[in-house]
Amino acid sequence: MAIADNNHKPHNSDKKLWKLCPLWQSGNTTSSSTSSTQNLHSQNHSHHQNGVGSNGSRASTSVSSVARSLLPARHRLRLDPANSLYFPYEPGKQVKSAVKIKNTSKSYVAFKFQTTAPKSCYMRPPGGILEPGESIIATVFKFVEHPENNEKPVDQKSKVKFKIMSLKVKGGVDYVPELFEEQKDQVTIERILRVVFLDPERPSPALEKLKRQLAEAEAALESRKKPPVETGPKVVGEGLVIDEWKERREKYLARQQVEAVDSV
Secondary structure, eight states: OHHHHHHHSOOHHHHHHHHHHHHHOOHHHHHHHHHHHHHHHHHHHHHHHTTHHHHHHHHHHHHHHHHHHHSOOOOOEEEESSSEEEEEOOTTSEEEEEEEEEEOSSSEEEEEEEESOTTTEEEESSEEEEOTTOEEEEEEEEEOOOOSTTOOGGGOOOOOEEEEEEEEEOTTOOOOTHHHHHTGGGOEEEEEEEEEEEOTTSOOHHHHHHHHHHHHHHHHHHHHHSOOOOOSOOOOOHHHHHHHHHHHHHHHHHHHHHHHHHHO
16 A cells, blocks of 8 residues: 555645746646646536536545445444353253343444344343343253263354344334334344353353353342332322221111110
């Protein structure tokens, strides 16, 4: 690129030389330069008549759009772990992994999971909408098949991958998976996570972190199941109101009977 720039861009000394050349040239040279200037003017005029100027502006616009498409997409979510989903290696069982998803943008963001093995894997939740700064721990379930040829867990390789996508949405919008189909051009692929198996019998930082995240996910799920705590004044239930009315009615009837007996 440096060589190409030197060939097309004149040096400062060359500019000075071009400024001094008219002092050295004769009248014939001046007339030839005048005619060449007229030729250039006529060529430019014919080009504009043919629509080259408008096409040039369109070409620059298309080039800029292509350049924007080549730029890396701006991520809206931060994942932890960032590149992998860790599963305990337990053949013949359904195991769990976890990933923390945080909305780092200033707008509402919808997220969605996809996997290459929908028959053996599923996510909870499979998607949702996060407020700015909000985070959630998603749980991923996977069935681990028995290895072939008695392979060891460290040699076990999985081709299963998970993709997390994001979409900028307006506040108050309900999540539906169709959002990602309706606005395909605005969807960003946040990460493609690969499966990594861990030996459940061998302690490791990744295994300890996985246990903590799964515990946090279960606690958050249980808190969502519990009814909200009542902080306002207590309201008597309908059944209690009916019981109280019956009790008053019975006392009134009993008092009427007593008064009737006394009158006799």
